[in-house]
Amino acid sequence: MRTICEKSLSGKVWTTGDLEGGDIIDKVLAERGIVGGDAKRIFLNPSLREQMPDPFVLSGMDAAVKIAANAIGAGKKIAIFGDYDVDGITSTAILIKFLRAVGADVAWHLPDREVEGYGLNEQAVRDFATVGANLLIAVDCGITATAEIAVAKSLGMETIIADHHEPAAGLPAADAIVNPKQPSDRSGQTYLAGVGVAFMFLIALNRELGHPVSDMMKFLDLVALGTICDTMPLVGLNRAIASSGLKILERRDNLGLKVLMDVAGVKKVDAYSAGFIIGPRLNAAGRIMDANLALDLIMTDNYLKASELAGTLNEMNAKRMSIQSAILIDADEIARRQADEGRFGLYVAGDNWHGGVMGIIAGRLKDKYNLPCCVATRSGGVIGGSGRSVPGVDLGKIIGEALERGIITAGGGHAVAVGFDLPVGNEQKFMDFLNDSAKAEFGGLRPSARIDIDSELDAAGADMDLAKKIQGLAPFGVGNAEPVLCLSNGIWTYGRTMGAGGAHLSGTLKTGAGTLAVVGFDMTDTAVGKFLLDSANFGCKIKAVGKLRENNFSGGVQLFLEDVSL
Secondary structure, eight states: OEEEESOOTTSOEEEEOSOOSSOHHHHHHHHTTOOSHHHHHHHHSOOHHHHOOOGGGSTTHHHHHHHHHHHHHTTOEEEEEOOSSHHHHHHHHHHHHHHHHTTOEEEEEOOOTTTTOSSOOHHHHHHHHHTTOSEEEEESOOTTOHHHHHHHHHTTOEEEEEOOSOOOSSOOOOSEEEOTTSTTOOSOOTTOOHHHHHHHHHHHHHHHTTOOSSOGGGGHHHHHHHHHHTTOOOSHHHHHHHHHHHHHHHHTOSHHHHHHHHHHTOOSOSHHHIIIIIHHHHHHHHHHSOTHHHHHHHHOOOHHHHHHHHHHHHHHHHHHHHHHHHHHHHHHHHHHHHHHTTOSSEEEEEETOOGGGHHHHHHHHHHHHTSOEEEEEEETTEEEEEEEOOTTOOHHHHHHHHHHTTSSSEEEEOSSEEEEEEOGGGHHHHHHHHHHHHHHHTTTOOOOOEEEESEEEEGGGOSHHHHHHHHTTOSOBTTBOOOOEEEEEEEEEEEEEESGGGOEEEEEEEETTEEEEEEETTOTTSHHHHHHHOGGGTTEEEEEEEEEEEOTTTOSEEEEEEEEEO
């Protein structure tokens, strides 16, 4: 890596790869290890036909499919237990849709985040038994539910776990477990979301049943949505799922999602709108009230019901943002003190904070301080929280080890996102364990705040042609980040605030080829924002770092600003 800026206005280091010159797109691909004609073809034209393995390569798939097929054939009642996030909701939805299509008797349950917390719970299992369930399928959860699976079996239920979270030391005694992260699995599909695992299970089950559902691809809009919103790496099979699924989502065949996109003003369907516009509104149901509202929206064929639910979810998302903003002020102060102390992992907790926004706040603090962060709420003698991590620190592994050591009472997740419950007396112990574990994974050196630049170019080259070429590398997400450009020789002509409360900024960069529109979200109160909004700096030559995108609303091209140096 080569340093091109030692300290920007935001205090960050800018680095770039060693490749210089040549075509920008070829350079971006080469930096990501995509070289050679065949590798480029596969990347630029992701195909499910090429990327989808035989679903039976997943360990436990054969047993799971036989159990489910027998239950369907015998007319047994099948119970689905999901999760309250988008991954869990979409996992549950595709199972319900498929099982209904093949004539199965289906019941389901999504847990209440505040009352039940994450994961399979004994009361839900007993409720399923009361309504006569013979088979329990846990999706996007269950891999650590040893006690709950034992209860289900004691009540006469067969059990299947279809999950993607990190397993604990011992697996539950389920009749079948499909999880690419379990020790016996050699499929290499460890990056699948919960809905990806559920989809492969349904592909295999459809084959076992003689293909009663002729078009399995119709589920891909939901599979893509869950995969993107759970921040899974968009590589290999996931990239093909996201690419194909977003095209189906663009068709707006799902009535509920169509209405939600209309309410939210989604004009172009891509990974960004899926992850940052549609996803948050679906997640808002589980964060603020009841995840079943989002599931009902996805499942309904009634326009009036869809309109009502979409409006409710939109309002919930606004409420979520208000709650989040209020808590973030206090949480940021705690995190800042810990970061200043030189800690490697941040633990932030408050009394009676709303549990539904802990993960979002953890993500914001992780981004700001470039450190793994866990945020928790103390309420009713219980501490529950969520964590988000940075590259280089496997937070799912850390939470798993904390559970094994008895530091936390419950927890699970994957490398970048986790949830956990903590005894009141163990906060300091957990804080120290998180810090020591993160320090070990960092190799004893805190990561510097830096921006990795994909390519440097003269600002005059930031045109529509380049923006369209960059879009050809989509879908973007974890594992395939949207390219970041460093534009030189631009003249900052003016800047102004925009948006609610003036939190964002916009302006114009004069280039050798004309002008380039610039937007900077949540930048007004930053060092970069204060510099660009000061009229004394209008006419100043700057280097601007950001992402080049086509403006879907007014046409033209925009730079989505991330940083500036002089």
